[in-house]
Amino acid sequence: MKAAAQDIDEIFLNPGEFHFGHGNTRISTLLGSCVSITLWHPRRRIGGMCHYMLTERKRPANAPLDGRFGSEAFELFLQHVEAAGTRPGEYQAKLFGGGNMLSGPSGGRLEIGPRNVAHGRQLLASRHIALLAEHVGGSGRRKLHFDVWSGDVWLAFPDGSDAQIKTAHG
Amino acid sequence: MDVQTVLETIAADAARGEMVFPTHAQIALRVQRALDDPDCSLEQLSTLIAAEPILSAKVVGIANSVAYNPSGRAMSDVRSAVSRLGFNTLRSLVTAVIIRQMQEMSPSPEHRALAGRLWEHTAHVAALARVIARRVTKQDPEAAFFAGIVHEVGAFYLIARAADFPGLLTSNLEQWCGTGEAQVGRSVLQALGVPANILTAIEKLWDGYLAMPATSLGDTLLLADQLAPCESPLAELDGMSRRGMTADIDLLVGQEMLSAILADSAEEVDSLTAALKN
Numbered sequence: 007m008k009a010a011a012q013d014i015d016e017i018f019l020n021p022g023e024f025h026f027g028h029g030n031t032r033i034s035t036l037l038g039s040c041v042s043i044t045l046w047h048p049r050r051r052i053g054g055m056c057h058y059m060l061t062e063r064k065r066p067a068n069a070p071l072d073g074r075f076g077s078e079a080f081e082l083f084l085q086h087v088e089a090a091g092t093r094p095g096e097y098q099a100k101l102f103g104g105g106n107m108l109s110g111p112s113g114g115r116l117e118i119g120p121r122n123v124a125h126g127r128q129l130l131a132s133r134h135i136a137l138l139a140e141h142v143g144g145s146g147r148r149k150l151h152f153d154v155w156s157g158d159v160w161l162a163f164p165d166g167s168d169a170q171i172k173t174a175h176g
Numbered sequence: 177m178d179v180q181t182v183l184e185t186i187a188a189d190a191a192r193g194e195m196v197f198p199t200h201a202q203i204a205l206r207v208q209r210a211l212d213d214p215d216c217s218l219e220q221l222s223t224l225i226a227a228e229p230i231l232s233a234k235v236v237g238i239a240n241s242v243a244y245n246p247s248g249r250a251m252s253d254v255r256s257a258v259s260r261l262g263f264n265t266l267r268s269l270v271t272a273v274i275i276r277q278m279q280e281m282s283p284s285p286e287h288r289a290l291a292g293r294l295w296e297h298t299a300h301v302a303a304l305a306r307v308i309a310r311r312v313t314k315q316d317p318e319a320a321f322f323a324g325i326v327h328e329v330g331a332f333y334l335i336a337r338a339a340d341f342p343g344l345l346t347s348n349l350e351q352w353c354g355t356g357e358a359q360v361g362r363s364v365l366q367a368l369g370v371p372a373n374i375l376t377a378i379e380k381l382w383d384g385y386l387a388m389p390a391t392s393l394g395d396t397l398l399l400a401d402q403l404a405p406c407e408s409p410l411a412e413l414d415g416m417s418r419r420g421m422t423a424d425i426d427l428l429v430g431q432e433m434l435s436a437i438l439a440d441s442a443e444e445v446d447s448l449t450a451a452l453k454n
Contacts, residue, residue, distance in 0.1 A: 100388060105423075106421055136428075137428075138388075138389075138427070138428045139388045139389065139426065139427045139428065140424070140425070140426050141386075141388065141423055141424075141425050142423065142424050142425075143421070143422075143423050143424045144421045144422055144423030144424070145421035151385075158387055158388070158389070159387075159388045160385040160386070160387055160388075161385065161386045161388060162384040162385050162386070163384075163386070163402060163423060
């Protein structure tokens, strides 16, 4: 992976977190069955990343948007897109994660990952956002870096369900 | 001796050039040297290749595969096959034969079976890399094919030497994916005289970061490695197996999707994989 420049802002997203930024920002995260969507505006070179764990919930009245849920993370995106004076359809999306991480009580796989992926695709399609790349499913963790200055995403997918990521890059 | 020390010993042996190849591979090595000689003629090369039955069969087989022979005009002689393939592809095939014959170095049937599965993975990756280079990353397809063929050479060498270190392939090979693969692989690739651009691509594979959009030769290899239907058997030994669950990967390439390109190229990939595996 290309080394990041010295003067960049490095943001690490934990599950449920969200970041939208511009310029010299690199947003990173580590994914299992969770899903990250990156949105990038190629002309303005702004964009963001979410990291949601579940598709949606019954949101209590007046509760703030919670990035742990796909639908609400997407609302956060839409708010930032509007605040930047842009429109959703001007962005390019990439979708990652949804790995098969957990086993159910009978040893069967819980379908959290695939459901998260399908939900992400629906959200993007509902706002006519072009999905340029996806790297989803399979067994194992993904380590992700999104360079907002270029729109490039770097993805390490080295391992099976029990393994830790060993690449030195952070 | 712990696993890390064993891996360092194996890497050091390879770095010293102390790699012993079986007799068949010696002919392949002579062909490789002939390919490096700018004065080598097509006649000399064809004669040399014809002396080695496995290499001859592979050269003719690949020349007749859909990937190199879309018109379907079959040929059966080494000289015509060499002329159709060109020296760069020939270099890949010679290396393929050398790597394949590393399998014979192991006295253990289990290890030879492991090497057989590793070759199956290698053949898939090489064939996929060639198509991805041409249609996705716009890299040199022959360089990608060659990189695919040599990308597991460190693992082949490890298996070939495993008999000298009892228990190595039954212990947890966690260190293999950490630093071991790069350590041993780098030494073997240098001993085989692999060019710098191929080494760079394989270093990127070990580093593990796929760029999206995928553009470089390293991305080509990473994509091929992750899309290959069978993974390296060493992944199971180091606890890194995907357990048959391949990721779904798709990319927009110009106006086309990667999935459509791969579906369109399935016959080409299958023919090349089969020709390499035989």
